[in-house]
Amino acid sequence: MSGLLLTLFLIGSLGAAVFAPIIAAYIFTFVTYMAPKFALYGPGITWPWAAISGWVAVILWLLIDRKILSKISFLYFLIVLWLIWINVTTQFAQGDEFHVYYKYNLAVKTIIASLFICLMLTSRIRIEGFIIVIIAAVGFYVGRGFVITLLTGGGGLAVTGETQTPLGDRNAFSTVIWMLIPLIMWLSAHTTIFPRVRIFQLALVGFSFVGIITIVGTQSRGALVAAPFFFAFLFFQSNKKIPIILFGIGAIVMVALLAPQEWWDRMASILLYDEDNSAISRFNSWSFAWNYALEHPIVGGGFRIFTLNIDPVANRWLDAHSIYFEVLGEHGFVGFFLFMSIMIGLLLNGRHIARVCRPYPDLAWAGDLGSKIVVSIVLYMVGGAFLSLAFHPITYDMAALSLALRHLVHREIAKRELPAAERYRSGFRGEVQRRG
Numbered sequence: 001m002s003g004l005l006l007t008l009f010l011i012g013s014l015g016a017a018v019f020a021p022i023i024a025a026y027i028f029t030f031v032t033y034m035a036p037k038f039a040l041y042g043p044g045i046t047w048p049w050a051a052i053s054g055w056v057a058v059i060l061w062l063l064i065d066r067k068i069l070s071k072i073s074f075l076y077f078l079i080v081l082w083l084i085w086i087n088v089t090t091q092f093a094q095g096d097e098f099h100v101y102y103k104y105n106l107a108v109k110t111i112i113a114s115l116f117i118c119l120m121l122t123s124r125i126r127i128e129g130f131i132i133v134i135i136a137a138v139g140f141y142v143g144r145g146f147v148i149t150l151l152t153g154g155g156g157l158a159v160t161g162e163t164q165t166p167l168g169d170r171n172a173f174s175t176v177i178w179m180l181i182p183l184i185m186w187l188s189a190h191t192t193i194f195p196r197v198r199i200f201q202l203a204l205v206g207f208s209f210v211g212i213i214t215i216v217g218t219q220s221r222g223a224l225v226a227a228p229f230f231f232a233f234l235f236f237q238s239n240k241k242i243p244i245i246l247f248g249i250g251a252i253v254m255v256a257l258l259a260p261q262e263w264w265d266r267m268a269s270i271l272l273y274d275e276d277n278s279a280i281s282r283f284n285s286w287s288f289a290w291n292y293a294l295e296h297p298i299v300g301g302g303f304r305i306f307t308l309n310i311d312p313v314a315n316r317w318l319d320a321h322s323i324y325f326e327v328l329g330e331h332g333f334v335g336f337f338l339f340m341s342i343m344i345g346l347l348l349n350g351r352h353i354a355r356v357c358r359p360y361p362d363l364a365w366a367g368d369l370g371s372k373i374v375v376s377i378v379l380y381m382v383g384g385a386f387l388s389l390a391f392h393p394i395t396y397d398m399a400a401l402s403l404a405l406r407h408l409v410h411r412e413i414a415k416r417e418l419p420a421a422e423r424y425r426s427g428f429r430g431e432v433q434r435r436g
Contacts (some may be wrong), residue, residue, distance in 0.1 A: 006036055010049060014056055021060035022126050026133045027053035032393055033137035035165040054113065061120060068122040068411070073091050075345040076118070076403055079396075082338045083111045086303075089331045090267075093302025103303040107391040114396035121404035124365070128193055131183050134397060138176055139207070141167055146210045149217030159217035166393050174215045174223035176385035176394050177228055181208050182372040182379075185234075190365040205247070212251050228384050233375040282321040282386065286308055289320060291328030293336075300332035324382035339390065342399070343381055349402050350374035351414040353409055360416065366409050373402050 010027060017024035031049040060065070086107060093100040117318050121127050138161075143161040152158070161167025167176060187194075188204035214221045231248045238244050289311040301308070306316045306329065320326035326338045353370030357363040376398055380389070389395065 001350065006046060007047075010053075014053060015320060017056055017060055018064075021065040022059060022120050022129065022425075023062060024053050024057035026129060028057055028113065029117070029130065029133050029397065030137045033134065033161075033166060034140055035162055057120070058116065061116075063122065066122070067119070069119065069330060071407075071410075073349075073403060073406060075349055075399075076115070077343070078211050078338065078342055078345060079111065079399060082335075082342060083108065085335055085338055086331060087300050088297045089335060091302075092296075092299045093304070094308065095302060095304035096307040099304035100302060103391070107303070108122065110391055110396050111391050114393075114400040117397070118400035118403045121400065123410065124408070125192060127369075127401065127404060128187070128191065130397075130401065131187060132193065134394075135180055135184060135187070138167065138180060141173070142177060142207075142211050142214045145173075145214035145217050149213055154215075155307050157221075158215060159218045169387075170218040171220045171222050171383075172386050172389055172392060174218045174220040175226065175380065175389065176392075177211045177215050177292055177385060178223065178226050178379045178383060179376040181211055181230070182234065182375040183291060183369075184208050184211070186369050187371045208247075209250065209254065220382045225378050225386070226383045229378055230375070233378055238314070260301075281318050283309060284311070285321050286325045289322075289325035290365060293328045293332055297333045299336060300328065300330050305328055305329050320388045321386055323381075323390040326390045328389045343377065346377045346399055346402050347374055349406055350377065353406055355400075357409060360413065363409060363412060366405055366412075369405060370402070370409075373398060373405070377402075 013023055013027050017027070028050055031053065036049065037047075086104070089117050090100065090104050093104075095332070113255045117130070121130055139280075141161040148159050160170045160173045161370040167173045184204050184207060190196075191200075194200055199347060231244070233253075235241060235244045235248075285306065288306070292305060306319050306326075309318050323339075324336070328336045350370040350373045354367045354374075357367030357370070378399070380395060384390070414419070
């Protein structure tokens with residue numbers, strides 16, 4: 001029954017996309033994260049919703065959507081160059097062919113989709129809608145994980161999204177939740193789609209707490225490492241320090257009350273990394289990536305070079321367990337430079353947005369969103385130090401959000417400055433005519 005209802009909803013939404021093509025892009029984003037065919041049952045659930053909604057979005061955008069193509073930023077072209085480079089390195093891939101092209105297809109589709117969606121996020125309401133869609137899709141699994149955590153005291157491997165979704169790994173799941181909490185906080189303060197009333201704001205803050213409890217339930221050690229960075233950045237960015245302090249104290253109290261002994265034991269293993277098999281395998285993977293990059297510094301080994309990194313004890317290949325070594329081993333030092341340039345560019349982009357919006361009170365929402373995106377990217381870079389997430393959809397959706405926001409802000413500022421410039425030019429012409 002749930003599948004039938006969702007199918008009818010998706011069909012109706014795609015019909016509405018004829019009037020607002022951005023809806024098709026929202027559907028694409030929603031099904032990318034939620035992957036309903038793995039989570040629900042019923043007629044139509046097995047349809048390729050991502051492909052259908054993606055092509056509908058492209059066709060409608062080309063035919064009827066209003067295209068506001070601002071001056072494309074250098075960061076946008078840098079991501080395009082990154083896309084080109086992974087196509088180059090794939091031609092030299094040395095890993096298992098099936099795994100190579102499986103990851104290649106996912107990576108290329110992810111980057112192209114985000115570059116395209118960026119062009120559709122041309123207004124404040126579209127940007128806000130995009131944020132809401134991602135939160136709703138991930139929130140489906142957050143709610144489920146929260147219930148499992150409360151019932152079991154921490155579900156570990158059970159607290160994730162569906163296995164074949166971008167949220168199927170508990171470490172990736174926890175990192176995505178951390179990255180979305182700053183956006184949830186932004187939404188509570190600046191929403192225009194929902195009524196900005198106290199009850200709604202409290203509900204969003206409550207959902208942030210639910211997300212933190214779900215993170216605890218994943219028993220992800222990377223999530224614990226990211227936690228101090230999350231609260232530190234929010235504290236220093238916020239003008240209202242007391243609510244952030246209270247939020248942090250509340251989160252600590254909840255963790256202390258709800259986290260099972262199993263969670264404490266697993267977190268304590270961070271300090272005993274030399275005795276932890278998982279940590280040792282990570283060091284081995286990082287060493288493999290570094291040595292391979294030294295041997296193939298330009299193009300690396302292509303996607304899934306880590307299928308050659310066989311653990312002799314477990315008799316299986318070990319993944320990169322780090323976005324940095326993942327990129328270094330697969331795409332060489334050139335790819336590593338491009339990837340890090342994009343990450344640093346996103347941090348600088350967010351700070352730039354916050355700075356240029358400061359003189360304009362009506363753009364405070366954009367400045368705050370720029371700051372929150374910086375927090376999310378920092379959390380990704382911290383959590384990603386221990387995870388293979390270099391091509392996760394959340395990475396490039398954050399990039400699309402940041403780029404679209406920058407384009408919108410510069411358009412809005414140009415509109416405000418244009419009348420003043422026109423007045424100056426008119427006055428200058430009048431002065432010349434009088435003197436003539």
